[in-house]
Structures are given as structure tokens and as C-alpha cells.
Amino acid sequence: MIDAGVGLSLGEDAHLVGANAAQDALERLKGKKAEAALVFASVAYDQEKMLAGVRSVLPNAMVVGCSTAGEITQDGPAKRHSVAVMALAGESISFFAGVGENIAADARKAGAVVAGNVKKQSPNGKLDAFVMLPDVLVGNGAEIVRGVLDSLGAHFPVVGGAAGDDFEFKKTFQYLNDKIYSGAVVGLGLSGKFKMGIGVKHGWIPVGLPKTVTKSTGSVLHELDGKPAVKIYEDYFGAERAEELKKEPLAKLAITYPLGMKVAGSDELLIRDPITVDANGSITCAAEIPEGSEIRLMIGSREEAIKVAKEAAVSAVQQLNGSAPKAVIIFNCIARNKLFGEHGGEEISAIQEAVGRATPLIGFYTYGEQAPLGGEVRNLEKCNPAFHNETVVICVLAD
Amino acid sequence: MVTERKDIRHSTVAIILFLSIPFLLFAAVVGTITLRHFNEMATIMGMTFPLSVFTSDAEIVIGAFIVCLGLESGLFIWALSLYRTKASTLENTAYEQERAAVLLVRRDMELSRANEQLRNLDEVKSGFISVVAHQLRTPLSGIKWTLNLLQNGDLGTLSLEQKKFLVKAYESNDRMIGLVNDLLGADRIDSGKARYTFIPMDLTGAIESVLYEIAPQVHARELTVRFTKPEGQFSPVRGDPERIRAVLQNLVENSVKYSRPQGTVLITLSSPDTETALVSIKDNGIGIPKDEQEHIFSRFFRAKNAVKVETDGSGLGLYIAKAIIQRHGGKIWFDGKEDEGVSFFFTLPLAK
Numbered sequence: 001m002i003d004a005g006v007g008l009s010l011g012e013d014a015h016l017v018g019a020n021a022a023q024d025a026l027e028r029l030k031g032k033k034a035e036a037a038l039v040f041a042s043v044a045y046d047q048e049k050m051l052a053g054v055r056s057v058l059p060n061a062m063v064v065g066c067s068t069a070g071e072i073t074q075d076g077p078a079k080r081h082s083v084a085v086m087a088l089a090g091e092s093i094s095f096f097a098g099v100g101e102n103i104a105a106d107a108r109k110a111g112a113v114v115a116g117n118v119k120k121q122s123p124n125g126k127l128d129a130f131v132m133l134p135d136v137l138v139g140n141g142a143e144i145v146r147g148v149l150d151s152l153g154a155h156f157p158v159v160g161g162a163a164g165d166d167f168e169f170k171k172t173f174q175y176l177n178d179k180i181y182s183g184a185v186v187g188l189g190l191s192g193k194f195k196m197g198i199g200v201k202h203g204w205i206p207v208g209l210p211k212t213v214t215k216s217t218g219s220v221l222h223e224l225d226g227k228p229a230v231k232i233y234e235d236y237f238g239a240e241r242a243e244e245l246k247k248e249p250l251a252k253l254a255i256t257y258p259l260g261m262k263v264a265g266s267d268e269l270l271i272r273d274p275i276t277v278d279a280n281g282s283i284t285c286a287a288e289i290p291e292g293s294e295i296r297l298m299i300g301s302r303e304e305a306i307k308v309a310k311e312a313a314v315s316a317v318q319q320l321n322g323s324a325p326k327a328v329i330i331f332n333c334i335a336r337n338k339l340f341g342e343h344g345g346e347e348i349s350a351i352q353e354a355v356g357r358a359t360p361l362i363g364f365y366t367y368g369e370q371a372p373l374g375g376e377v378r379n380l381e382k383c384n385p386a387f388h389n390e391t392v393v394i395c396v397l398a399d
Numbered sequence: 400m401v402t403e404r405k406d407i408r409h410s411t412v413a414i415i416l417f418l419s420i421p422f423l424l425f426a427a428v429v430g431t432i433t434l435r436h437f438n439e440m441a442t443i444m445g446m447t448f449p450l451s452v453f454t455s456d457a458e459i460v461i462g463a464f465i466v467c468l469g470l471e472s473g474l475f476i477w478a479l480s481l482y483r484t485k486a487s488t489l490e491n492t493a494y495e496q497e498r499a500a501v502l503l504v505r506r507d508m509e510l511s512r513a514n515e516q517l518r519n520l521d522e523v524k525s526g527f528i529s530v531v532a533h534q535l536r537t538p539l540s541g542i543k544w545t546l547n548l549l550q551n552g553d554l555g556t557l558s559l560e561q562k563k564f565l566v567k568a569y570e571s572n573d574r575m576i577g578l579v580n581d582l583l584g585a586d587r588i589d590s591g592k593a594r595y596t597f598i599p600m601d602l603t604g605a606i607e608s609v610l611y612e613i614a615p616q617v618h619a620r621e622l623t624v625r626f627t628k629p630e631g632q633f634s635p636v637r638g639d640p641e642r643i644r645a646v647l648q649n650l651v652e653n654s655v656k657y658s659r660p661q662g663t664v665l666i667t668l669s670s671p672d673t674e675t676a677l678v679s680i681k682d683n684g685i686g687i688p689k690d691e692q693e694h695i696f697s698r699f700f701r702a703k704n705a706v707k708v709e710t711d712g713s714g715l716g717l718y719i720a721k722a723i724i725q726r727h728g729g730k731i732w733f734d735g736k737e738d739e740g741v742s743f744f745f746t747l748p749l750a751k
Contacts, residue, residue: 208500209493236504257504299507341514
């Protein structure tokens with residue numbers, strides 16, 4: 001039996017807000033002992049104090065979490081800076097948590113380390129699902145996922161979201177029990193008897209003509225059609241805005257106009273978020289774009305985004321084979337928050353139509369999402385976790 | 400895009416068909432020669448063959464080849480020019496499409512930016528209201544306290560005339576405190592600062608207590624108020640008692656305020672299913688004009704006919720009520736026509 005309770009708290013005092021959110025989450029567990037907790041918080045709070053507040057209420061739970069670009073609960077996206085906590089309990093399910101540090105030095109290794117750390121805590125060395133929360137401002141997100149899969153197996157069900165910092169793109173934080181990390185990836189392993197369904201969709205539409213990647217290294221895109229990569233944005237945005245591209249982080253302007261990459265075997269383009277641009281006009285993306293890829297500029301529509309969010313939720317629930325959802329975790333791209341503006345609640349509401357309004361729900365606006373392609377977790381041979389952008393990932397847990 | 404793709408497909412098929420015509424002709428000629436050979440074979444073998452055509456192979460083959468080659472070249476040149484026209488049309492379309500895409504992106508950016516600015520402005524406005532409301536509350540409480548002292552005669556005996564005006568001042572001040580409290584309530588909702596405590600609560604008791612408090616106004620307007628509830632103990636709902644009370648008070652007060660003298664207000668409590676409580680508050684008052692119905696739960700909105708009846712009002716009551724009910728996981732809606740009264744309904748989850 002899985003049980004979950006979610007608390008959300010706002011205010012100024014970091015310790016108090018952390019404690020309040022944890023307290024509310026715990027109260028909604030109806031007297032059960034919290035085995036694990038997910039903590040998502042704004043960088044506006046002193047991270048140490050906030051986490052200490054959470055720990056003052058949940059001293060013995062496995063706590064993992066990260067800073068975000070906006071917290072989400074069953075009441076919708078939080079309007080201002082907040083702390084959201086989901087407390088998890090379950091007799092037939094065990095939780096293990098760990099960290100992999102120094103993504104900047106070796107992203108793949110950090111991924112392998114976090115998964116290895118978590119796996120070895122499981123008494124029989126067996127895990128059934130893995131939730132990861134990486135920092136992708138310092139390294140290639142796709143490499144971190146690859147590292148995790150190196151350790152857990154290529155077809156292991158992995159979901160997660162990259163930490164955020166309220167749309168500043170400067171520094172994100174990861175939490176593990178009492179400690180605050182940055183430039184790291186934390187993970188929560190689940191083992192035991194439970195069901196999991198995952199929905200993954202983006203719904204962005206390509207505009208304009210395709211361009212070919214003529215030079216790239218990993219997640220750094222140097223040239224498109226032989227010209228500096230940033231030219232694609234200068235052309236589309238116009239001279240006025242192009243000047244701003246040099247002053248502001250590229251992501252701030254371009255996040256709602258990501259790049260779509262054609263991948264073999266799929267009609268839908270795989271999305272890559274532009275994060276920063278350097279003096280040579282090279283764009284660093286949230287994950288790699290191989291040379292020779294054909295890419296296009298993408299644009300969002302609220303109607304389409306709501307439609308696919310609901311479809312993703314429906315498909316996640318279908319994977320439960322009739323069991324009722326007990327807890328919902330959403331990893332939703334920050335770009336979708338920007339796309340929806342004040343209407344962010346509509347997307348969450350559409351998801352709740354499928355998962356149930358009363359089901360405890362937590363999530364956050366991310367800088368990148370991790371999930372199996374197409375959300376496939378039932379047929380593990382076809383479960384291929386990847387690094388996504390601009391996507392909504394819905395993870396539903398049930399008995 | 401799709402029709403263009405179809406176009407390309409169609410013209411490709413047409414070109415292939417045209418280009419294959421000479422080959423078909425050539426094949427026909429070769430075919431007839433083969434037939435003649437069969438004929439000769441048949442004669443040699445002493446069998447009869449009905450066809451007797453063409454006599455010189457080489458001449459015919461070469462002749463046919465030259466004719467077909469000429470035809471093929473002609474067709475090829477024609478197909479090439481067709482292809483060129485198509486290609487240039489496509490190129491133009493692609494160019495136009497790219498231009499449209501640039502326009503679309505730039506317009507989208509402009510709109511997003513304008514939207515963002517509006518949001519910021521709205522936040523500034525909310526902040527302003529919040530500050531003003533907070534700042535007003537203290538002096539208003541001060542006035543209330545002072546008026547109280549005066550009224551009670553603590554500062555000396557008052558004439559009847561003075562007392563009458565003090566009562567008016569006191570009432571006006573109280574209304575102002577009410578408005579400021581509405582502003583603060585809405586601010587707490589907007590900022591998400593409102594903290595709720597959900598406990599099993601008795602809805603019947605809450606309704607009865609609101610009705611008791613409003614009795615003087617009901618009496619003054621000679622209204623009939625009826626409260627219908629199911630027999631026996633009504634299951635408790637899961638709610639924040641103080642806030643649910645505020646919702647009830649707001650809805651009942653509205654129906655009393657906007658009822659005509661000697662009108663009727665009907666309140667019913669029921670349970671449409673095992674998980675929900677449903678409250679309805681029905682009056683036969685002035686109702687809500689049709690063209691204003693969609694705004695009724697918006698911030699600072701007051702219907703035209705309501706303003707005529709009752710000049711005071713923050714236009715926040717229903718906005719707050721809706722936020723509270725939604726926060727409880729319930730729904731709130733209404734039904735009715737202008738001049739024929741209105742029924743408000745809301746649901747709350749029953750406590751398990």
C-alpha cells in the first residue's frame with residue numbers, strides 16, 4: 001500500500017516554510033510513518049535553513065529534492081516562491097537515496113555513481129524504479145542519463161527532472177537528507193510491490209525551414225548551415241532582440257522557441273533547449289545535438305500543450321492496469337510555464353482529470369526532463385530512458 | 400504543406416508516365432517483331448500462324464529506335480522545364496513560409512512580452528492594494544475604538560442628535576472595515592498565503608448560525624427564509640469552519656440584500672451522492688443580468704443592477720467564495736435570470 005501526502009507552504013522564514021510544508025505533508029499521511037520525502041523549493045529561500053526545517057519534521061525519512069523554477073501541487077502551480085513536500089509511505093515498498101557529485105567534471109560518471117550508490121543500499125541489490133534530479137546547468141543532461149543507465153541497465157525505468165533556479169539559469173541545488181549539493185545529481189530508488197505509469201509528451205510545433213547542424217560537440221551547437229548557430233535566433237527574433245541575446249541568458253528569451261531535432265524512427269521532433277550562447281555564437285543546449293542532424297525552430301500553443309498533457313496523463317494511468325493512482329509526480333518543463341503564463345493551472349487541471357483531483361500530486365518546473373521514450377515501462381525491452389526538453393513527464397504510482 | 404506534398408507526388412507520377420511512353424512504343428515494335436519470328440518458326444515447323452507482318456528486322460528496329468529517341472528527348476526537355484517551374488514555385492513557397500515563420504515568431508514574442516508586462520503590472524497592482532488595505536486597517540480600528548468611547552458616553556454625555564450621527568459614523572466605519580477585510584482576504588488568496596485547516600465540520604450548525612445572525616436584516620425587509628435539510632444527522636463535511644462560514648455568510652447576505660421586500664430565500668442542504676454535500680441558496684430577487692453572468696466570480700466585479708440596489712460592496716465576495724470552495728475541492732455555480740432571482744449552489748466533500 002502506497003500512501004502519499006503533499007504540503008505546500010509560502011512565506012519568508014525559510015526554516016518555518018520548510019517545516020510547515022513537511023508538517024502538512026505528514027499530516028496528510030493519516031498517521032503513517034513517512035519513509036521518503038520529495039522536496040521541491042524555490043532558490044529564494046536559504047537552502048540550508050529550508051532543508052533543516054523539513055528535516056526537523058521528517059528526521060528519519062529518505063529526503064531527496066532540488067531547487068526548482070516553480071513548484072506544483074494538486075492545487076496547481078504555486079503562485080510565488082514556495083516549498084512543496086511529498087511524504088511517501090508504504091509497507092511493501094522500500095526507498096533508497098543517494099548522490100553523484102561533480103557533473104561538471106564527468107557527467108556520465110556522476111550518473112553512474114548516483115545510481116550505483118542507491119542500488120547498493122537495496123538489500124538484494126534490486127531496484128524497480130529510479131527518480132533522478134540532476135543539475136544540467138553544469139553538464140550534459142543526456143550523459144547523466146547514460147551514466148545512470150550504465151549502472152542500472154539500458155532499459156531500466158528512470159524518470160526525473162533537472163533542478164531549476166526560478167528562471168535565473170545561474171545555480172541550482174540538490175538535496176539529500178541533511179545536505180545541500182550543487183552541480184550534482186540526487187536519486188531516489190524504489191523497490192518492492194507497486195505499479196508505475198509514465199506519460200511523456202511535448203506538443204511543440206516546428207516552424208520555418210530545416211537547418212543542418214554542420215558543427216557540434218556534445219551539447220554545444222557551433223554551426224548551422226555553416227553559420228554561427230545563434231544566427232537562427234537572430235534571424236527569427238530580429239535585430240532588436242538579437243542585441244538582447246548578448247546580454248541575457250539565451251534561455252530566458254529562447255525557451256519558448258526551442259530547437260526540434262529530427263530523429264530516426266519518430267515523426268515527432270526531439271526537443272533541445274538552448275541554454276547559453278558564447279562570444280562565437282555557439283549555443284549550449286540542455287543535451288546533445290549530433291552533427292548532421294536536421295533541426296527546426298519550434299513554437300508552442302496552449303491548446304496543443306493542454307491536449308498532450310491530458311493524453312500523457314491518460315496513458316500513464318492506463319499503464320496501471322486498473323489500479324487507482326496513489327501519488328502523482330510531475331516533471332514539467334519551465335518553457336511550458338512560460339507558455340501558459342497565468343494559465344499554468346489549466347495544464348495541471350487537465351492532468352488531474354485523468355489522475356483524479358484528490359490524488360496527492362507534486363511536481364516542479366524543470367530545466368529538462370528524464371523519462372523512457374514514449375513513456376514505455378510495461379515492456380521493459382522497449383523502455384529506453386532519454387533526456388527530454390520542453391516536455392511534461394507524468395509519473396503515477398499505484399499499488 | 401499537405402497539398403503541396405500531394406502536388407509533388409502527382410507531378411512525379413505524371414512525369415514518369417510521360418517519359419515511359421517512348422519505351423512503351425519501342426516495346427510494342429519489338430513485340431511485333433517477336434510475333435513475326437513466332438510466325439516464321441510456325442511455318443518451319445509446318446504449323447499455321449495467323450499473323451504475317453513486318454519483313455526487315457534491322458530497319459524496323461533502327462527506325463523505331465530513332466523515332467522513340469526523338470520522342471523521348473522531346474518529352475525529357477518538357478519534363479525538365481516542368482520540374483524547373485515546380486521547383487521554383489516550391490522555392491518561392493518555402494521562402495514565403497520562412498518569412499511567415501519569422502513574422503509568426505516575432506509576433507508571438509511581442510504578445511508574450513506584452514502579456515508578461517501585464518502580469519507584472521497586475522502584481523504591482525495587487526501589491527499596492529495589499530499595502531493600502533493593511534495600512535487602512537489600523538486607523539480604521541482606531542476610529543472604531545474612538546467612536547465606541549464616544550458612544551458609550553465615556554467621554555461625557557451626548558445629546559440625542561449627537562448620538563444619532565455617531566451611530567451613522569460607526570456604521571459607515573464598520574462597512575469600511577468590512578471592505579478592507581475583503582481586500583485583505585482577496586490578497587491572501589491571490590498570494591497563496593491563506594492557510595487552511597480542514598477538519599470534519601457540521602454544515603447544518605454553520606448555516607443555522609449564519610441565519611441567526613442575519614435575522615435582523617431579514618426581519619427589516621420582511622423576508623421569508625426557509626432552511627430545508629435531510630432528516631436525521633447530516634454527515635460532517637471536510638472543511639475549514641471559519642472559511643466555510645464566510646462563504647455561507649456571503650451568499651446568504653447577498654440573497655437577503657438583493658431580495659425584494661417580502662421576498663423568499665430558500666436554503667437547502669442535501670447529499671447528491673455518498674461523497675458530496677450540496678448547499679443551495681435561492682432567492683426571487685433582482686437576479687443577474689445575462690450579459691454579466693460570466694463575470695460574476697471575477698475580482699472587483701459588481702453587476703449593474705446590484706450597484707443600483709446597494710451602493711457599497713467590494714465586488715470581492717463571490718471571488719473569495721469561489722476560491723475558498725475550490726480550495727476545499729468543491730464547486731460553486733449559479734442559475735437564474737434577471738428579475739427572477741438567482742440560485743447559488745456549492746458542493747463540499749463529506750468527511751470520511
